[in-house]
Amino acid sequence: MMKKWLSIVGIGEDGLQGLSAIARSLIDQAEVIVGGDRHLAMLHTNDQREKLTWVSPISASVEEIIRRRNQPICVLASGDPMCFGIGVTLTRQIPISEITIIPAPSAFSLACARLGWSLTEVETLSLCGRPPSVLQSYIYPKAKLLILSEGKNTPAIVAEILTKRGYGDSEIAVLERMGGTQERIVAGTATSWNATELADLNAIAVNCIADAGVVPLPRLPGLPDDAYHHDGQLTKREVRAITLAALAPIPGQLLWDVGAGCGSISIEWMRTHPRCGAIAIEQNSSRLHYIAENATTLGTPNLQIIADKAPHALKDLPTPDAIFIGGGVTAEGLFDICWEALRPGGRLVANVVTVEGEQTLFQWHQQVGGNLTRIAIQRAEPIGKFLGWRAMAPVTQWIAIKG
Structure with a gap:
């Protein structure tokens, strides 16, 4: 078992004098000290040990640390290194069995x-x-x-x-x-x-205090349609809520949103939890603009957007936990690529409104099973002085879980 060669010491605004004896000993025993300019300035002016200052990209500094493996190294950090700190970055590449972490109180x-x-x-x-x-x-x-x-x-x-x-x-x-x-x-x-x-x-x-009359946006799927900028290619609110329920997002999972339109499915997937990620694939240039605008407005600026046509755009993407196909289901080879890419236990959900689309979903159903559902929504709208029911285009939805 490799010895602990890397220490990460959290420092408060009170500097080195506020550290515990253990934290001070880790700093004293290190041959290399890593930190920002502010942290390194806390050391004695006569300290002759090797110093590494963080550079951009930070991955270059991490590589420098790993290159010195087994040499006693101490990283100086602000507050709690594991609270949005450098400790999170380092533990992704270096086993915790090789690291000692001494946190200070977080901000x-x-x-x-x-x-x-x-x-x-x-x-x-x-x-x-x-x-x-x-x-x-x-x-x-x-x-x-x-x-x-x-x-x-x-x-x-x-x-x-x-x-x-x-x-x-x-x-x-x-x-x-x-x-x-x-x-x-x-x-x-x-x-x-x-x-x-x-x-x-x-x-x-x-x-947070809302102004009078402000209608809050929920985190649950099914945001109002007018929360999005779009050109009509929008999965409507009721169908969107049903679709997200079928996709069943879990924190940390990744979604492919194929034929993303204005991005509503991938955006609401990511809004369910900060650790949910999504990739929106769309070829229409104006809709790509809508996706980026909606993602920024609704708090998911880290949505990855790919300007290309499926299935070509799906090559070499990270393995998804769920895939939603909202457009282009009749594209040749789309199902085979998606089904092969999907991790075991993952979900594939597809929505169509055309007869040709339904025929494709039926063929997919024959191959791997799953559930077919017809979603019919009617909204009450004014007809003269009265209200009447106006039907939305029925949506056929196919849900399959990969065994």
């Missing part, structure tokens, strides 16, 4: 202590190196959000997103340099936020 724990919030009742996210629109899917009335900030400009970006979303009365607190002698809290509301003299090292707390 989230410190913020809750300052605000009197329960850490188990808040939503936590990071905007460090991530699109700010990730925030969109976390906003709902009375939500308490704790956000790791990328810098002093992030609070203003958060305030703008909240205001445009109809949550301008939301209370914002920016917590600077928590745990240090220069700790400070700057408070205000989203709509009136104008603080500019802020520290780069900060966390943001938000108490």
